[in-house]
Amino acid sequence: MNMAAGNALGYEAAPAFSAPLRFFLTAPLFGVLAGVLLLVMPELLESRWTPGALALTHLVTVGFMLTVMLGAMFQILPVVAGAPIPATTVVATIVHLLMSAGAVALVWGLGAPAPDVLVIAVWLLGAGCAVFFVAAAIALLRVPITQATPRDMRFALIGLGIAILLGLTLAMIIARGLALPLVPLLKLHVGWAWLGGVGMLLGATAWIVVPMFQITPPYPAALTRYWAFATFTTLLIWSATVMYELTSIEFVIVIALVALAGAFIGNTLALQRRSRKSIPDITQRAFQLGLGSLIAGLICILVSYHSDSPLWPVLSGVLILHGGFISVMLGMLYKIVPFLAWLHLTQAGVRAPNMKKLQPDAPVRKQLIAHAITLAALIVATLGVSAWAGRIAGMLMTIEFAWLLNNMINVIRAYRRAGSA
Numbered sequence: 273m274n275m276a277a278g279n280a281l282g283y284e285a286a287p288a289f290s291a292p293l294r295f296f297l298t299a300p301l302f303g304v305l306a307g308v309l310l311l312v313m314p315e316l317l318e319s320r321w322t323p324g325a326l327a328l329t330h331l332v333t334v335g336f337m338l339t340v341m342l343g344a345m346f347q348i349l350p351v352v353a354g355a356p357i358p359a360t361t362v363v364a365t366i367v368h369l370l371m372s373a374g375a376v377a378l379v380w381g382l383g384a385p386a387p388d389v390l391v392i393a394v395w396l397l398g399a400g401c402a403v404f405f406v407a408a409a410i411a412l413l414r415v416p417i418t419q420a421t422p423r424d425m426r427f428a429l430i431g432l433g434i435a436i437l438l439g440l441t442l443a444m445i446i447a448r449g450l451a452l453p454l455v456p457l458l459k460l461h462v463g464w465a466w467l468g469g470v471g472m473l474l475g476a477t478a479w480i481v482v483p484m485f486q487i488t489p490p491y492p493a494a495l496t497r498y499w500a501f502a503t504f505t506t507l508l509i510w511s512a513t514v515m516y517e518l519t520s521i522e523f524v525i526v527i528a529l530v531a532l533a534g535a536f537i538g539n540t541l542a543l544q545r546r547s548r549k550s551i552p553d554i555t556q557r558a559f560q561l562g563l564g565s566l567i568a569g570l571i572c573i574l575v576s577y578h579s580d581s582p583l584w585p586v587l588s589g590v591l592i593l594h595g596g597f598i599s600v601m602l603g604m605l606y607k608i609v610p611f612l613a614w615l616h617l618t619q620a621g622v623r624a625p626n627m628k629k630l631q632p633d634a635p636v637r638k639q640l641i642a643h644a645i646t647l648a649a650l651i652v653a654t655l656g657v658s659a660w661a662g663r664i665a666g667m668l669m670t671i672e673f674a675w676l677l678n679n680m681i682n683v684i685r686a687y688r689r690a691g692s693a
C-alpha cells in the first residue's frame with residue numbers, strides 16, 4: 273500500500289491481526305466446498321430452483337462472500353471509516369463462530385432439504401448478524417458523518433441487514449410455512465443482497481481504496497455524495513413496485529438501478545485508465561475482470577425480464593457472483609492480507625520485509641488466472657454445452673479456492689518467520 277496515502281488512514285486503530293484473518297482463512301474453505309459440490313453434481317447449473325442450486329449459491333454468497341465482507345469490515349470500519357468496533361477480538365470470535373456454523377447449517381438445510389436444520393441456521397445466522405450489526409452500529413454512531421465512506425458504510429450495512437432479514441424470513445417460510453409471499457420476498461432478497469449490501473459496500477470502500485491502491489484521481493464529488501443515497505432510495509421504490517406487483521413500473525425502476533450500478537462501474541473503469549501506475553498490477557486486472565463481469569451480468573438481468581429461458585438468471589448469477597464480486601474480493605484480499613502482515617510486524621517493532629517478499633507476485637498471478645479460467649468454464653457449463661463442462665468447472669473452482677487459501681497461508685508463514693527472526 274502506498275504509504276503517503278496511508279497517512280490519511282487511522283492505522284493505530286487497526287484491530288489484532290487475528291480478527292479479520294480468521295474470516296479470510298475460513299472463506300476459501302466454503303469456496304472449495306462449492307467446487308466439490310459442482311464437481312459431484314454438475315447439473316446444478318441447469319436451473320436456479322433446485323435445492324442443490326440454492327445450496328451452491330449460498331456456499332458462495334454466505335460461505336465465501338459474506339465471510340470475506342465481515343472480516344474486511346473488522347478492518348475497514350476502524351481504519352478507513354474511523355469507527356473502531358468495541359471489544360473487537362471478542363466480537364470477531366463470536367461472530368465468526370456463529371456465522372461459520374450458520375453458513376454450514378444454511379447450506380445443509382437448503383440442499384438436503386432439511387427444514388429443522390434450516391431453523392437452526394436461522395438462529396445461528398440471526399444471532400451472529402445481531403452481534404455484528406449492534407457492534408458496527410455502536411462504532412459508526414460514534415463518528416461524525418462528514419465523509420463519504422463512513423456515511424455510505426451506514427447505507428451499505430442497512431442494505432446488507434435488510435437482505436439478511438429477508439433471507440432469514442425466506443428460510444422460515446420454507447422451513448415452517450410462515451404465511452408470507454415467497455416470490456416477491458425472494459426477488460427483494462436477491463436485489464438487496466446484490467446491490468443494497470455487496471454493491472454499496474463495494475462503493476463505500478472504493479471511494480477511498482481505488483484512488484489509494486491504484487493511484488488514480490479521486491472519484492467525482494457528485495458521485496461520492498449522492499450515489500449511495502440515490503441507490504438506497506431507488507431500491508426502496510423498487511421494493512414497493514415488487515410488493516404491489518406494479519410490473520411495468522418495476523422494469524423502469526430496474527433500468528434506473530442498472531444505470532446507477534453502471535455509473536459506479538463506468539467511473540471506476542475510467543479512473544483506472546488514468547492510474548499513475550506505469551504497469552497495472554495484477555490486482556487491478558482482477559478489478560477490471562470483476563467490473564466487466566458485473567456489466568455483463570446486469571445485461572443478463574435485463575434480458576431475463578423479457579425471456580422465460582432458465583439460462584439468463586443462472587448466467588447473471590455466475591457473472592455477478594463469481595465473475596463480479598469474487599474477482600473484486602480477490603483483488604482486495606491480495607492487497608489487504610500482506611499489508612496487514614506488514615503493518616502488524618511494523619507495529620510490533622520488527623523490521624518488516626518488503627510486501628513483495630511477504631506475498632510474491634507469481635503465485636497471485638497464477639491463482640487469478642485459474643480464477644478467470646474457472647469463470648470461463650462456468651459460463652460454458654451454464655450454456656449447457658456438455659455435462660462434462662459442469663464437472664470441469666467444479667474441479668477448477670475447487671483448485672482456485674484451495675490455491676487462494678494456500679497463497680494466504682504462505683503470507684502468514686512469511687509473517688511468522690519475520691516475527692521470530
Ligand code: HEM
Pocket residue numbers: 319320321325326329330333334337338378394397435436438439440442443446454458461462465466470585589
Ligand atoms: C445470511 C443470510 C441468508 C439467508 C438466511 C438466505 C436465505 C435464502 C433462502 C431461504 C433462499 C431461497 C428461497 C427459495 O427457495 O425460494 C435464498 C435465495 C437466494 N439468496 Fe439468500 N440468504 C442469505 C444471504 C444471501 C446473500 C448474502 C446473498 C448474496 C449476496 C444471497 C443470494 C441469494 C440468491 C441469489 C438467491 C436466489 C437463488 C436462486 O435464484 O437460485 N443470499 N436465500
